Amino acid sequence: MADHLSEPFKKSAMTNEEIMKTQREMRIQFIAFAFMIALTFLAFIAVGAEVAPPGFVISFIIFLAFIQLFLQLYYFMHLKDKDHGWANTFMVSGLVLSIPTIVALILIIGVVKY
Amino acid sequence: MSSTQRRKDRIIVDDPWDGRALEWATHTPVPEYNFAQVPQVRSLDPLFYEKIHGDGKMKPTEPLGDIHMPNGSFLPFMIALGSFIAGFGLIMKHMDAWINPYFVVVLGLLVMFGSMAVRSWKEDHGYHITKENVEAMEREALADERNR
């Protein structure tokens, strides 16, 4: 029991199919990484170029950040996989409950009264 | 045998209120492994269901066997003690302390994170209560129940 738990393995129990799947996943993760780099570039350029009005630029880069969030969570952290139901439940709950917090701390701190 | 005697007097009945949920299905006092065999749940209010549709005992899902249990540890106390020392050190900033408060803070953090590191470093797989022990304990509990 206990000896099994700290014993290294000689081989992997992966089937060929699973190895293929892992490799496919790796490819997808490289693509996701490329996307993330591209999105970062885009965000920096959008701000650095100073062509668009700030209001638009800000909503644009925040949108890009949310795409990156999605890529990280669902591809790098495997939230898209099976057996992640509870992980999804909690992560989505956390993100949803963060929204009123952030909105309140920006908008309703008594500076402007809505 | 004096402690058996003591327990016999003390423990009155496993299920005094005619309960419905699983907690009334184990012995009293609850053995450290809770259930010798993990019960099969067949309905909401599982124990009540067995009282109506079965023999009033939970059906087991597994044969009696070794039971894996976690080891006790002093580290939780140490980790919390470390945080306490660090916290007190921070407060000492506002006292006329004879010692540099940051010394206390660092000491506390060392105790805290050091204990965490020890926890991570030492592999602790717990221990097993052997099948024989479990059987003996169960027999004893049943005998207690009959003697009441």
Next chain:
Amino acid sequence: MSETVDVSRGLPAHPERATLEGKNKFVGFWVFLSGEVTMFATFFGTYLGLRNGTAGGPEAADLFHMPLVFIMTMILLTSSLTSVIAITAMKKNQFKKMKLWMWITFFLGVAFLGFEIYEFVEYVHYGLGFSTSAFASSFYSLVGLHGAHVVFGLGWVLLLLIRYNRAGITLTNAPKFYMFSLYWHFIDVVWVFIFTVVYLMGIGGG
């Protein structure tokens, strides 16, 4: 309660979740991360609420330099990828490869941390102390909290790498490495929002 794992066939495809203990850690760590989301949200909210409160001190647009932030972002994003590679190697039972990529992740993290410390020192030089203004306080506490997470993560992975230097991949350390990689990705996610909300919005006005 690892009785269910058939050890003779070799490392299971998901070693981090093969035992009940691993599965517990897996679920528990995700719950912990979701709690971290709301904690960081509070810090982000505080920063966003106070970022115009400069009280005559230095402002965001005067301080932040795009190139530095860009390099830091790239380093952290890359370290996120390297930890993914390490975990894939772990699943395939390639211990040496996993170790290599975990070390690379570690050093990328150290580089990031170095830049962050350099950056903070620089800002203090420009007159942005912690108690200069509400903007300064909330900036340092948000970015500093992220930095503290990085420090903790680095200490954690260093400990794991030293402890399991020769151990190979076991059912005990696989969950640990996996949880570290989740943590590291999470740090990266937070940084994505920091560079967007703090730095780019600071430079881009608004």
Next chain:
Amino acid sequence: MVREAAHTLKKSLLWDLLTTVDHKKIAILYLIAGTLFFGKAGLMAILIRIQLMIPENTFVTGQTYNELLSMHGTIMLFLAATPLLFAFMNYFIPLQIGARDVAFPFLNALGFWFFFFGGLLLSLSWFFGGAPDAGWTAYVPLSSRDYAGIGLDFYVLGLQISGFGTLISGINFIVTMITMRAPGMTLLRMPLFCWTSFITSMLIVFGFTPLAAGLALLMLDRMFDGQFFLAAAGGNAVIWPHIFWIFGHPEVYILVLPAFGMISEIIPVFSKKRLFGYTAMVFATIVIGFLGFMVWVHHMFTLNLGPITNSIFAILTMLIGVPTGIKIFNWLFTMWGGKLRFTTAMLCASSFVPTFVLGGVTGIMLAMSPVTHLYHDTYFVVAHFHYIILGGIVLGLLGATYYWYPKMFGHCLNETLGKWMFWIFYIGFHLTFFIQHILGLIGMPRRVNVYLADQGWDGMNLISSIGAFMQGVAIILLLINVIYSAKKRPNHR
């Protein structure tokens, strides 16, 4: 002695308690520590009532009064109610779902010790220059360096540490209920106590993290001269109440939901009927948990944040009445036509229902933002939340104590003493707090340490204090019962 000998080297009891990771022993530790803090904070409440018994009393000074008041609130919520609930959650969640232990036994112990040392740190404040004195909400600038002494430092760090413990335990309970359920125990077969504890733990995860952030801000502000709350440096004092109540409102549900669960366990057993509308109960719990996060601004209606803000939060607050109402009716329908046995546990559980309705109705009244300006910071508010906390949480805890005591300690508590305790407590409770509704409506502000004789408040305050003494007597009766029953071992079936 096989049962005790199994894998135990001869260890002393103290060492066993310091190192245990067994959920049942940790539960007992929580119970003892929680009872001690409960007794301490209860004593403070009695002292407060002694001070307010007669007009212009000089029993304690204003400063001491402030400290008593702040510590009473802080200890009761963080260090008494929470661990007492955790005691029952720790003991009965694994048993009710058919597990051998919680998911992380080590973290379970860690959670307890964090809580314990946090509480210890907070209590040390009495010996190092005064307890916190800015109310349990510690609003800035009252709690800033300029106005508050070292007590607030103890408040910030003590709560931070005990908050870690609570958070760790919350995560632990969640994972236990996700992965450790016995075969056949589907989610919708979990006992309602487990369900409410699950939602409570979720609220802990999402509520205690903002608290940790808020306390960190206050700590930075006080210890390292941060400028979060000072308008002169660009800060904003409204940040703190926001963060505090983003945590603080869910905190109320963190405490009351397990009490709901206890009531939902007790009522079916003593009605000999299954719980009416189990599924509706579960979903009502989830909805309450979610809405609990969306209403915090109703604590800040008088901060003048604007009419639209106030309206939105007023409406959301009133919405909570709907799932709560579902629960109330389900309890009533469970009892309806059942074979009722009025044991002490059942007395507590059934009297919980009307008491909680009273607290809920005043909650709806307070949710109306225009009228709140009249009620705000009066004894009406005090009466409202004590009806929720004492009439809800404490009655639930008392019921659970009488109900689960035989499982935890092997013998029942004496019923005659129990019934005396219940009636003295119940009558005392209503004497104390019902009258405070009226006191509040005729204008007595909360948190004052003296009042003048000719304001028409004397008689009512006297009655209120007498009620408080009765509650104290009731709790002493409970302790006597514990000792008495350990000797006599009564049996009931």
